[in-house]
Amino acid sequence: MSTSKIKTTVEEMVQPYLNEHGFELVDVEYVKEGSNWFLRVFVDKDGGIDIDDCGLISEYLSQKLDENDPIPTAYFLEVSSPGAERPLKKKEDVAKSVGKNVFVTVYEPINGLKEFEGKLESFDNEELVIQTVKKQYVIPYAKVASARLAIIF
Structure with a gap:
């Protein structure tokens, strides 16, 4: 599966949960750094996102990824805030x-x-x-x- 297809699949998996809980999906990255692959999901909400929010989203997405298994290789899942220098994608x-x-x-x-x-x-x-x-x-x-x-x- 191509990296763009993986990103789209992950977006489709996580979006309903984010909508239900008042979060905004900022970006999804699937990148190789050195010998490791990273799936990074950047989320935000009014007032900012905290570590507990990231943990809940990570648990939800991890379960969905395990159920559907769309990524053929081993990877690290990271859920975080987009940070102060937030990308403007849309x-x-x-x-x-x-x-x-x-x-x-x-x-x-x-x-x-x-x-x-x-x-x-x-x-x-x-x-x-x-x-x-x-x-x-x-x-x-x-x-x-x-x-x-x-x-x-």
Whole structure:
């Protein structure tokens, strides 16, 4: 099974539990690091997620994974918060982040730059407006390679 199929299968397994208990699925990663495979599930909720929440979700998902056995190799399951530099995977994530500091990379240069860090001024589902220290940039959403919240000192 491909890594993208594994991610989709895990998302489908865990989503009903998360919906029922007020959690948000932020991301699922299935990656090889060294000789080990890791299945990482990042979740959040209003007010933040704690270690007990992660434990409950991990127990639920572990049971579901054991029942369905969609992953052919040994792996480590990790359930955690997305952290302070939360990835912004969907348009909804970007929209909720207006007014916050973000770090965005693009597929091809815009005004000679491929990385932008600053305050997300607006997002209309088509373009992000980011105010950096020096100037304001308009970035087409279709050109965004990755986006995350940023801690700017």
